[in-house]
Amino acid sequence: GESVGLHLPTLSVQEGDNSIINCAYSNSASDYFIWYKQESGKGPQFIIDIRSNMDKRQGQRVTVLLNKTVKHLSLQIAATQPGDSAVYFCAEKSGGSNYKLTFGKGTLLTVNP
Amino acid sequence: DTGVSQNPRHKITKRGQNVTFRCDPISEHNRLYWYRQTLGQGPEFLTYFQNEAQLEKSRLLSDRFSAERPKGSFSTLEIQRTEQGDSAMYLCASSQAGGGFTEKLFFGSGTQLSVL
Numbered sequence: 001g002e003s004v005g006l007h008l009p010t011l012s013v014q015e016g017d018n019s020i021i022n023c024a025y026s027n028s029a030s031d032y033f034i035w036y037k038q039e040s041g042k043g044p045q046f047i048i049d050i051r052s053n054m055d056k057r058q059g060q061r062v063t064v065l066l067n068k069t070v071k072h073l074s075l076q077i078a079a080t081q082p083g084d085s086a087v088y089f090c091a092e093k094s095g096g097s098n099y100k101l102t103f104g105k106g107t108l109l110t111v112n113p
Numbered sequence: 114d115t116g117v118s119q120n121p122r123h124k125i126t127k128r129g130q131n132v133t134f135r136c137d138p139i140s141e142h143n144r145l146y147w148y149r150q151t152l153g154q155g156p157e158f159l160t161y162f163q164n165e166a167q168l169e170k171s172r173l174l175s176d177r178f179s180a181e182r183p184k185g186s187f188s189t190l191e192i193q194r195t196e197q198g199d200s201a202m203y204l205c206a207s208s209q210a211g212g213g214f215t216e217k218l219f220f221g222s223g224t225q226l227s228v229l
Contacts, residue, residue, distance in 0.1 A: 032215055034217075036220075041222065042222050042223075043117070043204050043206075043220030043221050043222050043223050044156065044204075044220045045220070046217055046218075046219070049215060049217070051215065089155045089156075091155070099144060099146065099161050099169075099208070099216070100158050100161070100169070101148075101156075101158065101218065102158070103154075103155025103156050103157070104155050105153065105154055105155055106153070106154070106155055
């Protein structure tokens with residue numbers, strides 16, 4: 001079946017550097033994408049979302065880029081901090097579903113002080 | 114704290130036993146979801162309620178699983194005759210209908226089930 005996946009399982013960066021986490025999706029009907037952050041022992045926490053009619057959206061220190069041509073999504077974190085260390089998941093909704101999220105496998109981000 | 118609350122946080126049980134988990138959603142949210150997450154994987158959709166009505170069940174939800182939301186507020190997820198393969202984190206999420214397809218889900222911290 002169609003699914004959402006991630007290119008890299010782990011990413012290690014130095015504090016203060018920018019981080020880029022990538023995600024590939026295969027469902028061309030996907031129309032809404034979300035990035036979640038999950039810290040150890042906690043549930044996923046919403047970071048930022050983007051609709052398929054956009055190619056970029058910015059939040060506080062985070063930017064999501066969407067390339068529908070190659071079905072690729074990325075999360076950029078500026079000036080990465082130790083508190084950003086977590087597993088990051090991309091998730092998608094498709095086909096008009098307004099409730100079912102399909103998650104990728106996740107990328108573990110480690111920020112070194 | 115008015116977030117999604119799940120109890121217990123951890124449950125250890127022996128194979129064959131029944132377990133029940135509880136989820137209290139954000140009070141004004143009328144939609145409630147159960148997801149399952151295994152180590153290193155993203156959460157997988159199990160089932161969804163709008164108010165007290167269970168509107169969809171994933172094929173992952175075998176006959177041994179049952180979820181209820183009797184009064185449209187809290188929900189319970191019961192697993193009968195647990196198997197080792199049921200070991201996972203069970204996540205509950207809630208949302209408020211009316212947000213369209215950009216409706217945001219808020220997750221609880223989950224119940225970690227270990228079946229010995």
